[in-house]
Amino acid sequence: MPPATAAAVTELARTAAHSDGVNPLDERTLLHLDGEHPGDLHVLAYDGEPGTLEPTGLQSARNLIGYAALTPEGSAELVVTPDFRRQGTGTALLRILLDHAGSRLAVWAHGRLPGADELAARLGLEVSRELYFLRRTRADLPKPTWPEGITVRTFVPGQDDAAWLKVNSQAFATHPEQGAWTQSDLTDRLHQPWFDPEGFFLAIDAEGNLAGYHWTKIEDGGGEVYVVGVSPNHQGAGLGKALTLQGLIYLQDTRGLDTITLYVDGTNTPARRLYTNLGFTTAAQHVQYTPVTDATPNSVAHSAS
Ligand SMILES: CC(=O)SCCNC(=O)CCNC(=O)[C@H](O)C(C)(C)COP(=O)(O)OP(=O)(O)OC[C@H]1O[C@@H](n2cnc3c(N)ncnc32)[C@H](O)[C@@H]1OP(=O)(O)O
Ligand SMILES: N[C@@H](CS)C(=O)N[C@H]1[C@@H](O[C@@H]2[C@H](O)[C@H](O)[C@@H](O)[C@H](O)[C@H]2O)O[C@H](CO)[C@@H](O)[C@@H]1O
Numbered sequence: 001m002p003p004a005t006a007a008a009v010t011e012l013a014r015t016a017a018h019s020d021g022v023n024p025l026d027e028r029t030l031l032h033l034d035g036e037h038p039g040d041l042h043v044l045a046y047d048g049e050p051g052t053l054e055p056t057g058l059q060s061a062r063n064l065i066g067y068a069a070l071t072p073e074g075s076a077e078l079v080v081t082p083d084f085r086r087q088g089t090g091t092a093l094l095r096i097l098l099d100h101a102g103s104r105l106a107v108w109a110h111g112r113l114p115g116a117d118e119l120a121a122r123l124g125l126e127v128s129r130e131l132y133f134l135r136r137t138r139a140d141l142p143k144p145t146w147p148e149g150i151t152v153r154t155f156v157p158g159q160d161d162a163a164w165l166k167v168n169s170q171a172f173a174t175h176p177e178q179g180a181w182t183q184s185d186l187t188d189r190l191h192q193p194w195f196d197p198e199g200f201f202l203a204i205d206a207e208g209n210l211a212g213y214h215w216t217k218i219e220d221g222g223g224e225v226y227v228v229g230v231s232p233n234h235q236g237a238g239l240g241k242a243l244t245l246q247g248l249i250y251l252q253d254t255r256g257l258d259t260i261t262l263y264v265d266g267t268n269t270p271a272r273r274l275y276t277n278l279g280f281t282t283a284a285q286h287v288q289y290t291p292v293t294d295a296t297p298n299s300v301a302h303s304a305s
Helices: 003-020 027-034 089-104 116-122 161-171 183-190 239-254 269-277
Strands: 041-046 064-070 075-080 106-109 125-137 151-154 200-204 210-219 222-230 259-265 281-291
Touching: 003 027, 003 041, 003 064, 003 075, 041 089, 064 089, 075 089, 089 106, 089 116, 089 281, 106 116, 106 125, 116 125, 116 281, 125 269, 161 183, 161 210, 161 222, 200 239, 210 239, 222 239, 239 259, 239 269, 259 269
Parallel strands: 075 106, 222 259
Antiparallel strands: 041 064, 064 075, 106 281, 125 259, 125 281, 151 200, 200 210, 210 222
């Protein structure tokens, strides 16, 4: 995607986020605007003749009023700029996504804003995934209690990549995105301005193997439990709690942040219980919609927040 077009999409997303209070495009989508990921589909909507909308060449950035992104796996996002809503642009973008992805489509509604459910239902989609955005405000934190034989150090780029990717894939083997991260996904993030190795904690077992990790992120003045993972053979022994506390102490007490957030899937009972017990509460809900099929069970049971 030409830099001018990527900048226009980023500005469109920023305008919508300011109006809606939630980012319409996630980290992966924004990272993939650079055009180095040929498997992605980008759809751009322009303020042209009323009622006309078609996938337009990526070369132009003028009069951009809407954008949609589709990954090779069928995950998608779309956004229409606030001044051009309720004119059918969102419906048209969603139809294009359905034309390309069909039953594979899983389109995000970040913040599950008013109208998202209605638009989805009109096109035969229903909620298939709930992702919770949790928040914790400053409060005392207990010291971590580490399982026997565990030592802690911080991530060294170029040295720990392979070991981290292996444990990450094992810890997130059933996760729709996280477990499939590649070196390219990791490298993209190591090159981000927010990346801070001092906030990326590794737990090493007595045999010198990576047992778990807590990768923290600081962006726009806020701290995030970006991802916590424990190797399956080390789970259930207190390591996840200790790693989470290690990162929370770093964000709150070392870096002086008063608010810490995180994302966790609604079906992830262990993680949700861990974070609830550490003082996190639900601040927002994000959902994905997929086409209703005959085999689709009723909509996702609304998990207790
Ligand atoms: C922001 C994010 O990264 S969300 C994604 C979190 N990561 C993942 O889901 C990856 C796969 N899962 C894991 O890696 C681990 O199961 C983790 C990180 C969720 C927990 O790590 P563990 O080392 O097993 O947790 P730990 O033993 O410290 O238990 C901490 C708390 O988590 C909760 N918990 C842990 N396992 C379970 C479980 N199977 N069922 C219910 N609650 C559980 C409990 O509240 C527990 O505290 P308690 O033992 O005092 O009751
Ligand atoms: N706890 C993590 C790892 S399992 C998690 O659930 N991540 C979600 C989350 O990612 C956030 C999203 O990309 C935001 O745009 C970014 O600013 C945050 O830093 C990310 O943590 O939401 C994604 C969907 O938008 C989802 O794919 C990730 O698995």
